Amino acid sequence: MAYKDPIKEREYQRVYQRKWRAENRGKVSTYWKRFAEGHREYNLNRAREWNKANRDKRYTYDSKYSKTHREKRRLGAHNWYKRRSATSIVKQTIRRQKRRALEKKAIGYFCEGDIKMLFRQQAGCCAYCLEPIAYGQFHIDHVIPLSKGGTNWRRNLALTCATCNLSKGNKLGYTPSWVFPA
Ligand SMILES: [Zn+2]
Numbered sequence: 082m083a084y085k086d087p088i089k090e091r092e093y094q095r096v097y098q099r100k101w102r103a104e105n106r107g108k109v110s111t112y113w114k115r116f117a118e119g120h121r122e123y124n125l126n127r128a129r130e131w132n133k134a135n136r137d138k139r140y141t142y143d144s145k146y147s148k149t150h151r152e153k154r155r156l157g158a159h160n161w162y163k164r165r166s167a168t169s170i171v172k173q174t175i176r177r178q179k180r181r182a183l184e185k186k187a188i189g190y191f192c193e194g195d196i197k198m199l200f201r202q203q204a205g206c207c208a209y210c211l212e213p214i215a216y217g218q219f220h221i222d223h224v225i226p227l228s229k230g231g232t233n234w235r236r237n238l239a240l241t242c243a244t245c246n247l248s249k250g251n252k253l254g255y256t257p258s259w260v261f262p263a
Pocket residue numbers: 207208209210211212241242243244245246
């Protein structure tokens with residue numbers, strides 16, 4: 082006994098135990114794991130009985146849980162999407178373009194290396210309006226649209242800002258900045 086006063090003594094014990102548990106997390110968790118294993122059947126039965134007796138509570142709890150977790154999952158996915166690196170964004174764009182090219186039965190293919198080269202060639206600017214574009218923020222445009230018989234080779238690609246790409250659409254007659262007259 083460290084203290085003669087029983088209240089102080091209890092307080093001392095409580096602090097001491099809390100400290101011990103904090104320092105021996107592994108031991109504590111193994112203990113509870115073993116305890117739960119030993120009482121599996123018992124715990125399951127108890128939970129089942131509780132659920133039977135408290136249907137309403139169970140229902141409210143479950144629906145609340147699924148709602149909050151749906152929100153959490155959604156936010157998690159959203160944050161993951163925002164945190165993607167420029168490289169992974171570009172790779173995803175390439176995959177999308179590959180799929181489109183296959184659908185349109187266009188010939189040619191390109192990889193991220195091609196896009197990097199193009200980005201350097203365009204000095205990090207939109208091919209049409211020459212505004213700076215960040216790596217991963219550009220659109221990959223087919224100069225001659227796939228629907229007009231353009232290929233999927235690098236020679237037919239231009240990196241553009243969103244505005245230029247969307248206003249161009251599948252129109253012909255756009256000349257990228259890096260095509261100099263011969
Ligand atoms: Zn532009």
